[in-house]
Amino acid sequence: MQNTFTKKLISGAVISLLGTTALALSSTAMAYEKGDFLVRAGFTNVSPNDDASNIFAGGSDLGVSLTVDSNTQLGLNIAYFITDQLNIELLAATPFSHDVNFSVADPLGTGNKLGEVTHLPPSLTANYYFLDAASAFQPYIGAGLNYTIIFDEEFTGANKSAGLSNLDLDNSFGLTAQVGADYKIDDKWHLNASVRWIDIDTEASFKVGEANGSVSDIQIDPTVFTISLGYTF
Incomplete structure (x- = not known):
């Protein structure tokens, strides 16, 4: 008994x-708590939804616009919780390189590719988390600002030989928005996936021999996909 x-x-x-x-x-x-830092690293793909005005060279409309291809790089971000459900997040990455192509096949007899550009699109967003701290799945939405730095603009060798030079694209300042989710593995580690839209508009200028050329409006406006692993401090 x-x-x-x-x-x-x-x-x-x-x-x-x-x-x-x-x-x-x-x-x-x-739980996420006020004062937490999140650091994430993973893969970020920038997929332009490009729409460009026609190329003008020497005052003439060539009847051809441009397209910009996708590129994937190492994505990095850091976020700080200013409340239990609201954080401020900075998106960074290694530089993205994109081929710039003609919208029609080989219009200048120099191939389909016009050149290549490299850019960095740092973005600052405020993100709101919907669910309570007990949930392992933590979806959020966010909005903020982006400043895209464009550099290393280069024509292909064939286009340089055809007399094209001095390619230059303006930097861009615009809005950004995202939806995403964290899945908490434990109290420190989590998996993250997000989809962003970034407003990136630019103009291009160049030389054709001694004549000036331009593309007045290039709306890159990419969709940005990120998958990453995160750690909470």
């Missing part, structure tokens, strides 16, 4: 301890 009573007592204590531990984990391990 005493053994039975002792077993029941021990079993009750263990069940109580496990229940208390589970409750503690569910209420604290999954």
Whole structure:
């Protein structure tokens, strides 16, 4: 009888301890709190939804516009929670390089590719998390500002030989918005996926021999996909 009573007592204590531990984990391990820092690294793909005005050279409309291809790089971001559900996030990455192509096949007899540009699109967003701290799945939405730095603009060798030179694209300042989600692995590590839209508009200028050329409006406006692994400090 005493053994039975002792077993029941021990079993009750263990069940109580496990229940208390589970409750503690569910209420604290999954939480984001004011003052938390998140650092993430992973893959970021920039996929332009390009729309460009026609190319003008020497005052003549060539009847040809431009397209910009996609590129994937190492994506990095850091976020700071100013409340339990609101953070400020900075998106950074290694430089993206994009082929710039003619919208029609080989219009100048120099191939389909006009040149290549490199850019960095740092973005600052405020993100709001919907669910309570006990949820391992943490979806959010965000909006903010982007400044895209464009550099290393180069024509292909064939286009340089045809007399094209001095390619230059303006930097861009615009809005950005995103939806994303974290999945908490434990109280420190999480997986992240997000989709952003960035307003990137630019103009291009160049030389054709001694004549000036231009593209007055290039609306790159990319969709940016990111998959990353994050850590909470």
